[in-house]
Amino acid sequence: MDRPIAAVVLAGGTGTRLYPATRGDRPKQFLSFGDEQSMLEATVERAGFADRVYVLTRPSFAADVEELVPSATVLTEPAPKDTGPALAYAAHRVREELGPCAMLALPSDHRITGEFEPTARRACRVATDTERLVTIGVEPDRPATGYGYIEPGPDRDEFYEVTSFTEKPDRETAERYRKRGYYWNSGTFAWTPDAFLDAAGDTELEPLVDALDGGDPQRGFEAVPSISVDYAVLESAPNVAVVPAEYGWDDLGSWDALARVLEPDDDGNVTLGESLTLDASNNVIATDGHVSAVGVEDLVIASFDDRTLVVDKDDAQRVREVVDQLRTDGTF
Amino acid sequence: MDRPIAAVVLAGGTGTRLYPATRGDRPKQFLSFGDEQSMLEATVERAGFADRVYVLTRPSFAADVEELVPSATVLTEPAPKDTGPALAYAAHRVREELGPCAMLALPSDHRITGEFEPTARRACRVATDTERLVTIGVEPDRPATGYGYIEPGPDRDEFYEVTSFTEKPDRETAERYRKRGYYWNSGTFAWTPDAFLDAAGDTELEPLVDALDGGDPQRGFEAVPSISVDYAVLESAPNVAVVPAEYGWDDLGSWDALARVLEPDDDGNVTLGESLTLDASNNVIATDGHVSAVGVEDLVIASFDDRTLVVDKDDAQRVREVVDQLRTDGTF
Numbered sequence: 001m002d003r004p005i006a007a008v009v010l011a012g013g014t015g016t017r018l019y020p021a022t023r024g025d026r027p028k029q030f031l032s033f034g035d036e037q038s039m040l041e042a043t044v045e046r047a048g049f050a051d052r053v054y055v056l057t058r059p060s061f062a063a064d065v066e067e068l069v070p071s072a073t074v075l076t077e078p079a080p081k082d083t084g085p086a087l088a089y090a091a092h093r094v095r096e097e098l099g100p101c102a103m104l105a106l107p108s109d110h111r112i113t114g115e116f117e118p119t120a121r122r123a124c125r126v127a128t129d130t131e132r133l134v135t136i137g138v139e140p141d142r143p144a145t146g147y148g149y150i151e152p153g154p155d156r157d158e159f160y161e162v163t164s165f166t167e168k169p170d171r172e173t174a175e176r177y178r179k180r181g182y183y184w185n186s187g188t189f190a191w192t193p194d195a196f197l198d199a200a201g202d203t204e205l206e207p208l209v210d211a212l213d214g215g216d217p218q219r220g221f222e223a224v225p226s227i228s229v230d231y232a233v234l235e236s237a238p239n240v241a242v243v244p245a246e247y248g249w250d251d252l253g254s255w256d257a258l259a260r261v262l263e264p265d266d267d268g269n270v271t272l273g274e275s276l277t278l279d280a281s282n283n284v285i286a287t288d289g290h291v292s293a294v295g296v297e298d299l300v301i302a303s304f305d306d307r308t309l310v311v312d313k314d315d316a317q318r319v320r321e322v323v324d325q326l327r328t329d330g331t332f
Numbered sequence: 333m334d335r336p337i338a339a340v341v342l343a344g345g346t347g348t349r350l351y352p353a354t355r356g357d358r359p360k361q362f363l364s365f366g367d368e369q370s371m372l373e374a375t376v377e378r379a380g381f382a383d384r385v386y387v388l389t390r391p392s393f394a395a396d397v398e399e400l401v402p403s404a405t406v407l408t409e410p411a412p413k414d415t416g417p418a419l420a421y422a423a424h425r426v427r428e429e430l431g432p433c434a435m436l437a438l439p440s441d442h443r444i445t446g447e448f449e450p451t452a453r454r455a456c457r458v459a460t461d462t463e464r465l466v467t468i469g470v471e472p473d474r475p476a477t478g479y480g481y482i483e484p485g486p487d488r489d490e491f492y493e494v495t496s497f498t499e500k501p502d503r504e505t506a507e508r509y510r511k512r513g514y515y516w517n518s519g520t521f522a523w524t525p526d527a528f529l530d531a532a533g534d535t536e537l538e539p540l541v542d543a544l545d546g547g548d549p550q551r552g553f554e555a556v557p558s559i560s561v562d563y564a565v566l567e568s569a570p571n572v573a574v575v576p577a578e579y580g581w582d583d584l585g586s587w588d589a590l591a592r593v594l595e596p597d598d599d600g601n602v603t604l605g606e607s608l609t610l611d612a613s614n615n616v617i618a619t620d621g622h623v624s625a626v627g628v629e630d631l632v633i634a635s636f637d638d639r640t641l642v643v644d645k646d647d648a649q650r651v652r653e654v655v656d657q658l659r660t661d662g663t664f
Contacts, residue, residue, distance in 0.1 A: 019624075276657055278650060289638030290663070292351075292654045295647035296631065303640040306621025308633065310642055315627035318610060322624045325608055331622070 003128050003192075004101045005121075006094045007047035008087070009072065011040055011057040011065060011108040012080055016323040016332075017254040017316070020307030021286060024332045029108035030064060033252060034262065034272050040108045044069040046116045050104060052097075056090050079221040083187075084232035085208055088200045089221075092212040095193035102128045103196070105189040111261060113248035123190035123243045126159045130241065133199060133234060134159065134190040137183025137242040138249045143174035146253065146317065148185035148230055150242050151177075162240040165230065183242055185230060186249055199237045255300040255309075256316040258284050269293070284313065335460050335524075336433045337453075338426045339382035340419070341375050341404065343389040343397060343440035344412055348655040348664075349586040349648070352639030353618060356664045361440035362396060365584060365618075366594065366604050372440045376401040378448045382436060384429075388422050411553040416564035417540055419521075420532045421553075424544040427525035434460045435528070437521040443593060445580035455522035455575045458491045462573065465531060465566060466491065466522040469515025469574040470581045475506035478585065478649065480517035480562055482574050483509075491573040497566060515574055517562060518581055531569045587632040587641075588648040590616050601625070616645065 015028025022028050029040040037045070040055070047053050053072045057065050062076050075093055077086050087105055094103050102124035123134045137150050137160075148167045152160035165185065169177060201209045204224060211220025234240055250261055262270045269277050273287040280293040287303040300316055302309045311319060326332040347360025354360050361372040369377070372387070379385050385404045389397050394408050407425055409418050419437055426435050434456035455466045469482050469492075480499045484492035497517065501509060533541045536556060543552025566572055582593055594602045601609050605619035612625040619635040632648055634641045643651060658664040 276654060278653055278657075279647075287640065289640065291640045291642070292651075292658075293642050294650050294654060295644035296642055299628065299642065301640065301642050303635060308619065308621065308623045308635040308640050310623070310625050310628055310631065310633050312627035315611075318626050319624075321610055322608060322626060325610075326624075 004051040004098055005049075005104055005124050006098055006101050007050035007053045007104045007106065008075075008090045008094065009040070009043050009047060009053065009055045009106055009108045010083060010086060011055050011061065012077055012086060013109070015109055015253075017319045018252070018302075019319050019323050019326075019332070020302060020304045020309055021288075023305075023307075024327075025060070027061065027109075028252075030061075030068065033111075033258070038068060039111070039252075040065065040068055042112075043106060043108045043110075044072050046112060047104065047106060047120075049117045049121070051101075054090065054094065055108070056086055077221075078218045081221055081224065081226040083229040084200075084205055084227040085221055085224050087189075087229050088197065088205050088208050089212065089217055091191075091193040091196045091200075092209075092217075095197075100192065100194070102190055103193055105191075107187045107251070109252070110187070111250045111252050114246070116247050119243060119246045120188075120190070122158055123188075126241055126243060127190040127192055127195070130159075130239075131192060131195045132159075132239045132241040133195060133237050134241045134243055135162070135234060136186050136188040136190075136245050138186045138245045140174070140178045140182070140184055143171050143178055144184070145169060145171055145174050147251075149174070149177045150183040150185050152181065152183065152242055156241070159241040159243045162234075162242050165235045167230070183244060184249075185234075186245060187251070188245075189229070189234075190243075195239075196233070199233050199239075203232050203236060205232050254316040254319060255284050255286065255302055255311070256313050258286060259313075282313070336383040336430055337381075337436055337456050338430055338433050339379035339385045339436045339438065340407075340422045340426065341372070341379060341385065341387045341438055341440045342415060342418060343372055343387050343393065344409055344418060345441070347441055347585075349651045350584070350634075351651050351655050351658075351664070352634060352636045352641055353620075355637075355639075356659075357392070359393065359441075360584075362393075362400065365443075365590075370400060371443070371584075372397065372400055374444075375438060375440045375442075376404050378444060379436065379438060379452075381449045381453070383433075386422065386426065387440070388418055409553075410550045413553055413556065413558040415519075415561040416532075416537055416559040417553055417556050419561050420529065420537050420540050421544065421549055423523075423525040423528045423532075424541075424549075427529075432524065432526070435523055435525055437523075439519045439583070441584070442519070443582045443584050446578070448579050451575060451578045452520075452522070454490060455520075458573055458575060459522040459524055459527070462491075462571075463524060463527045464491075464571045464573040465527060465569050466573045466575055467494070467566060468518050468520040468522075468577050470518045470577045472506070472510045472514070472516055475503050475510055476516070477501060477503055477506050479583075481506070481509045482515040482517050484513060484515065484574055488573070491575045494572040494574050497562065499562070515576060516581075517566075518577060519583070520577075521561070522575075527571075528565070531565050531571075535564050535568060537564050586648040586651060587616050587618065587634055587643070588645050590618060591645075614645075 153163035207223035208220035485495035539555035540552035
């Protein structure tokens, strides 16, 4: 079955754990992190093999998105309610415009190395051939505790059936999963709009799916909670498949991730931007200005515009708490 | 003997250990560090009881000095060569203009609390009455290793004779000095121009003193090394007196000093500017923007303009090395 492919790039989030590079009006996908292109541009380019590329974003980012990626069609979501509602909305819009198709959903703020297209095409093929919901799985290279894990079931040649999902395990469990051949749930999906909306109709997203059919997306968004597509749909759906990624992947989710994607100096310091270090080791430094570090180790030092963050590398996830507080104060 | 008092405020330095608040074009004395006035303004105001107030600075700072303290007479030194040559030059200029007088020399970047005038007047009186070189001594409240110590000799009622000077002792020696009643050499002096130039004429500064008499200060500065007045003159002069300070004093010489002059929060963090701390303790934070600190302790985090410095509190003196490197790179 050879249906058109609609790539839907999700660009409505902010990537708060990369504060202060990210700010309320400057989300992660607009940043480049050492590359020539912004992550959004790279994502749209990577999806260029699709028959049509959509970017789904929030209204306040739409103008910037149009400027950055003029080749893409911009969709704006009625409200920011995480990936569950967003993808139901996108599926409905895409089906309206293209009819039967494969919808490839991909985050706009992940770093991919190697060839994305072969894996993505295979995921779309599985989605259209089997009407399954397909997630692209990444082989873990460490016992990360911040990701969702996929337990693969029977091998169906082009894919594995999915036996179960587990969110954010502890380190020991993550290590066991890795040894058993589990995959990370990378947030890149393929399905037909029909299959996805059918599955979503049996979940908390039902009021939204009904409202979309009734032509009132705004009311639909008001009727559902903020919820990820994993929690809302994939973890409960019976017909989920995983296609292993044949490319390199990093979500660059928090500052400590820079240590994975950049080359360290002789003291183990990783730097994005300009820095000077004296007897400082194993730090992650990122700045659009200039950072000096003396006699310190295992820190993240991030300084952008007039904002600076210093956090122990082990606490990199806690940047979220900083942003929560700044949001409360109205200064994010 | 009631001679006029000429206050000479030394404002030619940069205060490099407070980088990045200080920069090549923004020396410490122009900054306020939480007070309403800049340190230079406060110093000139403090010296206001003098019959005339001079500010000695380098040509590149002269316009800013004139703007900040229009009531003072600006002198520009022919070359930046530390306090020895600077004070010889100032003594000569002041004598030319005022004739016999007491010259009160004071740094422009120290923080004084309490009454400065009584001690300063007493120092001037001792200087004119005895023709001694007078230094104002501060009673140590800790075994600081970064200062010069003064061993007081016989008590002459208004002053002590000085038995010896010691520069930058180790901690143990500093502790012993403190117990024995030594004073810190605060860099605030009083003398008559005649007495000072006579004493300087017997030192490495002789070529400068001669050249000043010959009307060629430029050549005089070229003929002498960069040298502090302590090394050049006071430590070898036979007629030095110390007058104990009856005011509070801090040189705010490096970032860790902020912990002495600002009130800490419940976690022992001291902040100048805006900050947010989570499980962070005993840090010194200074910024003209906003700093977030998570899970870190005993750090100095200073962020101004596009520059950020993170240094272990114990290494606060090493900021000098950072600045040396930046100067080499032409980016200070």
